[in-house]
Amino acid sequence: MDFNDTPEEAAFRAEARAWLAAHAPAHALREGERLEDAEEARRGRAWQRALYDGGFAGITLPRELGGRGGTVIEAVVFHEEESRYNIPKGPYITIGLGMALHVLAHHGSPEQKARYCEPTLKGEMTWCQLFSEPSAGSDLANLRTKAAKEEGAREGDEWVVNGQKVWSSWAHHADWGLLVARHDPSLPKHKGLSFFLVDMKTPGVETRPIRQISGASDFNETFLTDVRIPDANRLGKVGDGWACCMTVLSSERIGSGSPREAVQEMVEYIRRTGRGADGGNALDSAANRVALAQALAEERGEKYLAARLRTMISRGEDPGAMAAMIKLAYAGRNQKMLGLGMEVRGLDALAAAPDAGDTLGLHYEYIWSTVMRIAGGADEVLRNQIAERVLGMPGDWRPDKNVPFDQL
Numbered sequence: 378m379d380f381n382d383t384p385e386e387a388a389f390r391a392e393a394r395a396w397l398a399a400h401a402p403a404h405a406l407r408e409g410e411r412l413e414d415a416e417e418a419r420r421g422r423a424w425q426r427a428l429y430d431g432g433f434a435g436i437t438l439p440r441e442l443g444g445r446g447g448t449v450i451e452a453v454v455f456h457e458e459e460s461r462y463n464i465p466k467g468p469y470i471t472i473g474l475g476m477a478l479h480v481l482a483h484h485g486s487p488e489q490k491a492r493y494c495e496p497t498l499k500g501e502m503t504w505c506q507l508f509s510e511p512s513a514g515s516d517l518a519n520l521r522t523k524a525a526k527e528e529g530a531r532e533g534d535e536w537v538v539n540g541q542k543v544w545s546s547w548a549h550h551a552d553w554g555l556l557v558a559r560h561d562p563s564l565p566k567h568k569g570l571s572f573f574l575v576d577m578k579t580p581g582v583e584t585r586p587i588r589q590i591s592g593a594s595d596f597n598e599t600f601l602t603d604v605r606i607p608d609a610n611r612l613g614k615v616g617d618g619w620a621c622c623m624t625v626l627s628s629e630r631i632g633s634g635s636p637r638e639a640v641q642e643m644v645e646y647i648r649r650t651g652r653g654a655d656g657g658n659a660l661d662s663a664a665n666r667v668a669l670a671q672a673l674a675e676e677r678g679e680k681y682l683a684a685r686l687r688t689m690i691s692r693g694e695d696p697g698a699m700a701a702m703i704k705l706a707y708a709g710r711n712q713k714m715l716g717l718g719m720e721v722r723g724l725d726a727l728a729a730a731p732d733a734g735d736t737l738g739l740h741y742e743y744i745w746s747t748v749m750r751i752a753g754g755a756d757e758v759l760r761n762q763i764a765e766r767v768l769g770m771p772g773d774w775r776p777d778k779n780v781p782f783d784q785l
């Protein structure tokens with residue numbers, strides 16, 4: 378496998394780099410700069426519009442849907458180059474690009490593609506994911522939110538949705554939601570689900586932000602009370618809910634992982650700031666050097682596994698549990714490495730000076746690293762997948778398999 382750019386990829390990289398050099402600095406955050414939610418959302422939308430105007434939005438999306446019609450490798454190259462700039466581009470943008478476009482491209486009707494794809498690419502339409510519920514996280518198919526038709530309703534009539542979602546990232550700033558709900562409780566749990574696109578301004582949709590340990594409120598509880606959804610906003614056929622969820626979740630896991638050389642950045646950070654014993658630098662410590670070398674080996678491993686994953690996807694092969702392996706390796710390594718950074722920085726990391734931008738950033742990323750062990754598939758659940766799908770070990774105990782949901 379050759380990891381160097383082909384001549385075509387090198388030409389694309391040069392084009393992307395030149396475009397980014399001309400446009401990205403005006404959108405990038407200054408060191409240590411943090412934005413209020415509303416301002417972050419505004420800046421994220423503005424950057425997405427700039428990408429669209431520059432021809433770099435939706436690189437792999439077909440041209441007829443407003444994308445560039447490029448290759449998976451071009452998307453990766455662009456992402457690598459873009460990540461050199463610290464641009465505010467939160468979940469309200471990435472859920473739209475990574476999940477909404479993906480599920481629309483696979484399951485949407487021509488009318489739905491025409492209505493939603495281009496505004497999403499332009500940053501005019503943002504999305505949230507309304508999947509998890511208080512008793513349905515890892516076991517998503519256990520969800521209880523109901524989508525029903527009124528008595529006497531005919532095919533094509535609207536749905537009435539009732540239930541509660543939780544952990545809905547940036548739902549309070551989203552225009553639209555990707556919603557999965559149960560239309561038929563008499564079917565086994567994975568089968569009685571349907572998928573909808575819900576306008577977040579519909580009467581009956583209420584988002585309540587959840588306050589996090591970091592002080593931010595990135596996610597919400599979302600209550601749905603008699604929310605009326607036109608049948609034209611159903612994605613796929615009635616009963617296709619689980620297939621749509623799998624499409625969304627596979628793209629979420631494929632997107633996990635760091636395009637940055639994070640270990641090298643950490644070494645530089647410790648070199649600048651890490652006090653060691655006897656007035657030396659923390660990099661003099663053998664234990665720290667071993668930990669960083671280990672982290673670098675793991676980061677390289679993730680990078681090459683990710684390259685393999687992309688090759689498989691671009692060939693149309695089923696990557697199986699490969700995305701689960703990368704996500705699992707990344708989340709654990711990232712948390713360990715950021716923990717080391719916190720440790721060597723000591724008390725200064727816990728109570729950083731307001732102008733110590735990189736230490737404040739480390740503190741924030743360390744707290745955030747814990748959630749990556751859960752979001753997009755918790756560690757234990759990914760290990761189950763790897764055990765069953767790669768190692769061929771006996772399956773988890775599933776007493777609810779093929780049992781009607783209303784008899785569980």
Ligand SMILES: Cc1cc2nc3c(=O)[nH]c(=O)nc-3n(C[C@H](O)[C@H](O)[C@H](O)COP(=O)(O)OP(=O)(O)OC[C@H]3O[C@@H](n4cnc5c(N)ncnc54)[C@H](O)[C@@H]3O)c2cc1C
Nearest residue numbers: 506507508509514515544545546748751752753755757758
């Ligand atoms: C930052 C963040 C953002 C999120 N954003 C969204 C969003 O936008 N939209 C959305 O719908 N959801 C979102 N989620 C929710 C996320 O998908 C769930 O948190 C995740 O699926 C885990 O579900 P849970 O929290 O209910 O934990 P549970 O499923 O209750 O798991 C609790 C613990 O039990 C373990 N466990 C569960 N089942 C098994 C098993 N079979 N074998 C062994 N161990 C098991 C888990 O690994 C975990 O350690 C987000 C979560 C986070 C952290």
